[in-house]
Amino acid sequence: DVKVTQSSRYLVKRTGEKVFLECVQDMDHENMFWYRQDPGLGLRLIYFSYDVKMKEKGDIPEGYSVSREKKERFSLILESASTNQTSMYLCASSQSGILDTEAFFGQGTRLTVV
Amino acid sequence: AQSVTQLDSQVPVFEEAPVELRCNYSSSVSVYLFWYVQYPNQGLQLLLKYLSGSTLVKGINGFEAEFNKSQTSFHLRKPSVHISDTAEYFCAVTPNRDDKIIFGKGTRLHILP
Numbered sequence: 001d002v003k004v005t006q007s008s009r010y011l012v013k014r015t016g017e018k019v020f021l022e023c024v025q026d027m028d029h030e031n032m033f034w035y036r037q038d039p040g041l042g043l044r045l046i047y048f049s050y051d052v053k054m055k056e057k058g059d060i061p062e063g064y065s066v067s068r069e070k071k072e073r074f075s076l077i078l079e080s081a082s083t084n085q086t087s088m089y090l091c092a093s094s095q096s097g098i099l100d101t102e103a104f105f106g107q108g109t110r111l112t113v114v
Numbered sequence: 115a116q117s118v119t120q121l122d123s124q125v126p127v128f129e130e131a132p133v134e135l136r137c138n139y140s141s142s143v144s145v146y147l148f149w150y151v152q153y154p155n156q157g158l159q160l161l162l163k164y165l166s167g168s169t170l171v172k173g174i175n176g177f178e179a180e181f182n183k184s185q186t187s188f189h190l191r192k193p194s195v196h197i198s199d200t201a202e203y204f205c206a207v208t209p210n211r212d213d214k215i216i217f218g219k220g221t222r223l224h225i226l227p
Contacts, residue, residue: 004157031213040123042204042219043158050213058214090157096213102148103215105157 003027006091006106013113019078021109023091030096032074033103034058034066037088049074050096081113116141116209120218127195128226135190135221137205145207147188148215149179152202161203164188175199197225 007022025032031050035043035058045058047066055066063085067075074093078085088110092103121136139145146165150158162173169181179190188205205218 033215035217040219042120043217045214045216048214092158092215094213094215102160102163103150103158105150105159107155107157 004091004093004104004106006089006109008109009107011109011111013078013081013111015082015113017078017081017113019081019111019113021076021078021089021091021111023074023076023093023106024072025074025093025104026072027093027095027104028071029093029104030071031094032068033092033094034064034074034076035090035092036060037090037108043090046076081111083113085111086113087111116143116145116207116216118205118207118216118218120205120221122221123219124222124224126224126226129197130194132193133191133195133199133223135203135205135223137188137190137218139186139188139205139207141186141207141209143209145209147179147181148206148208149173149177149188149190150204150206150217152204152220154201158204161190195223195225197227199223200225 004025034046049055049068065077091106094103095101119138127133148163149161151161152158164171164181172178202220
């Protein structure tokens with residue numbers, strides 16, 4: 001069964017902390033995504049990776065960075081967490097070069113920054 | 115640039131009544147179209163997709179969607195909803211030759227008893 005796993009369902013962090021959100025997929029997908037979901041704003045793309053060590057900024061990359069050292073793992077990093085980064089974070093993966101493929105999502109990480 | 119507009123942020127409907135969730139897109143290139151569903155406290159899962167061919171697409175749980183190229187729409191329909199359809203529904207596009215997925219803002223479906 002296809003699986004995208006996010007390391008935490010809930011996280012509480014303090015302002016200024018460095019925060020790591022981890023995502024692992026077991027489908028050998030080339031593409032991986034980090035989205036942020038907020039009420040009324042839908043899903044907004046933070047970063048997109050189409051291969052190991054390759055990344056592309058999405059619509060709202062400010063305050064975030066990413067790391068993809070291995071094909072199956074895509075990490076989202078908040079260098080210095082702020083309260084406006086309190087949100088639901090969703091990781092997804094898809095197969096590259098097959099445009100009709102669907103994206104597979106993790107369960108999400110609800111991050112609260114206090 | 116591509117964009118997706120979901121015209122209704124919330125849709126209340128009585129149980130066993132029909133429902134239509136609206137989606138319009140804009141793109142200068144051909145696109146592939148998707149509907150995803152998010153049940154409470156879960157990630158998103160694929161409901162259905164349009165790639166080419168027949169403009170009426172059937173998905174899981176009795177949902178279907180119709181692609182209308184002239185109106186650039188991809189509305190989602192179900193003839194009779196159930197309480198278990200309570201969820202948020204997202205329309206999405208993947209522009210041709212680009213692996214990025216662009217989502218609409220979502221429509222929350224409320225089923226009334």
